[in-house]
Amino acid sequence: MDNLSGKTAVITGGASGIGRAFADRFAAAGMNIVIGDIEGPALEAALAELEATGASATGVVCDVSSEADMHALRWHAIDTHGAVHLVCLNAGVGGGNGRTETLTERDWAWTINVNVWGIIHGLTTFVGDLKAQDDGHVVITASVAGLTSYPSMGPYNMTKHAAVAMAETLFAELRDDGSNVGVSCLCPGLVLTNIFQSDRNRPEQLTNPALEQIPRSAEDEARLGAMIEIVASQAKQPSHVAELVHDAVVARQFWINTDEDFTPAIHARLDSIRDRTDPPAGENLLSIYD
Template sequence: MEQLEGKVAVITGGASGMGLAFARRFARDGMRLVLADVEVPALDAAVAEFEGEGVEVIGVATDVSDAEAMDRLADAAFDRFGTVHVVCNNAGVSGSSAPVHELTTAEWAWVLGVNLWGVIHGHRVFQPRLVEQGEGHIVNTASMAGHTAFNGLAPYHATKHAVVALSEVAYHELAAAGSPVGISVLCPGFVNTRIAESDRNKPEELTRPLVPTDGEGAVDEEEVRAMIRDFFAMQQPPEQVAELVRDAVVEQRFYVFTDDVWTSAIAERHEDIVTARNPRPRGSMFEESMRG
């Protein structure tokens, strides 16, 4: 899709972080915007920002894990603009870092609902229309966690691996059908967003302490949260990622990587797989990013 001016982009998780950066970058190319987000105040602020700049935009409050909400998002986009060209299935949450055996089914369901079902619904409601009109591009936000496996954040890793696989299958299916609709899978490393604070949108009944707050090994949760915020504040800006996404859409590029910090970890994992060797020990994503 070489020409973006006048085209329509739908972005889930579009009111903050990478999604908002995507919207700003697409707006610079003259695109019209449909922003979807579960955080209504942030969504209203984002829409007001673009309206103030003369960008054609609508905001649709959307829980991407809800099939009917995604149906409404697609209907709102086509009712307003009559067409859609770029779909960014970007909404995501980090989930709990508790060990696999301690995670409740509700905690699994929340992360799978946003990270995986959000992408599934995005393909279901938008891909057939893009194929029918013979033009379009879908960008699915995965992660470097979709190519690696570290210690902790099991639901996050599982969903991001699934998004990579889903994207690859969709790519092959569209190519086999001779469709010009493109697919990209964005696999960022750490980016300066609030994803580590995504529990702000978690159902209250799922809230658990980020770290042990009593008993042996107890630490101050607020101190840990401050350290995490400081860590993410030092990472690459979402605007940098948005440039890569924009170029991937224009150039019809499938894999979108934001850095090479994780290259060795990916190579080591693939080597373990092809040699049928037991996985080598891994720390957390934070620890491995320092090592890489």
Template sequence: MKEFKDKVAVVTGGANGIGHALAQEAIKRGMKVVIGDIDRNGLERIEKEFKEMDADFMVSYIDVTEYSDMEKLAKNTLDRYGRVDILFNNAGVVVPGPIWDLPLNEINYIMYSNLFSIVYGLKVFIPIMERQDTDCHIVNTASVAGLLSSPGMPTYHMTKFGNVGLSEAVNFQLQERGSKIKISVFCPGFIQTDLHHCDERRPEKFKIDWNDPYYQSDEYKEGLKRAHYVITTGMPIDSIGMSVFQAIEDEQFYILTHPQYLPVIEWRTKNILEGKNPDISFFK
């Protein structure tokens, strides 16, 4: 896709962070934009900001962990604009901590937010795009954590590996049927977003039970500190929207942002091919 003016972009998790940057870039390129998010205050900020930009946009309060809400987002988009050209399947959360200590509620929270939401977006929007029979593009926001492993956040790696694998397989399926839909998987490293504040936007069904001993543990508190540090010291977000749109123009499948992680991805791949075991000393 080379031309964007007057086309329609849908962005989940569009009120904050990467989603916000993607929505801004879409508007700069003359697109009509639909922002879906669970953050009501964020949506209000977006409305004010984008009205000042004289943008053609709409916001939709949705919970991406609910399939019916993804259907609602699609319906709202079609009712308003009659088409969808780009889907930024972007919403996501982070949950640190050892898998054996995490409450099951936390595991469900990240699975539904980071993986099921991607599934829901593909399931709802691909048929719409297929019926249009026009050039379309889907960008699934994963993470470099979907291309390498580390000891830090196993549930995060789990969902992001799932996102990458799903994106690859669906991309093959679309190629096989000669579809006009192209897919990219966005695998950034740490970027200066507010991902570490995602708990402020939790759906009620995943509400934290502060009586659970895990939330009084040093592991939980240290995990919050680590998340805060790596995100606030990450890459500035300014160029992210432009980079992703360039990848769409180039029909680039893997979109990476941090070259310093390439040796880690290579190390993991070589271990697999050479039959070597993962070794924690690599990270030390």
């Protein structure tokens, strides 16, 4: 997609974080922006900010775990602009954190519903249209955690590995079909977003009261504070990620990595697969900065 001006981009999770930066960047490229986001007030604010810059921006409240909501997002985009050309399946949550044996079915269900079913619903809703017009691009937001695996992040790791697999599968299918539709798989490392506050959108029926009642020691609080400081000092700006994604869409580039900090960990995992050795294990996602 080397000519974006006048075309339409649909962005899930587009009211904040990386998705919000997508909206800014693709609006700057002359695209019509359609945002689907579960947070109504944030959506309204994002649309107002975009419109204030002269951008063509609209959106609907959308829970990506709902197939009906995703269909409504599609119809809104088509009714407004006639067609969709770029689909950014970006909505995601941090998921239940903790050792695997402490997590409940609710922790897994919440993370899978958003991070996996959200992408599945996006693909089944939009890819047929893109193939029919033989023009367009799909961006799937995965994570560096989809290329590596860290302790106490089981649901997030698993769902982001699934996101990578879905992106690779879609790419292979479109290539086999001789389609001109492109695919990119975004695997960001640390980015300054509010993903660590994902629980704000967690459905009541999928909460895990047991985890919430686990007391935090002074050591736990200190560790959390140190992690926040690392994120603040090392994380990339969403605008940096959006620029990389824009360039990848134009160049029809599949893999998008936001920085090189996690490259050694990715290579170590691939080496362990090739050599059939134990997988490398970091203390946590931020241990590379120790």
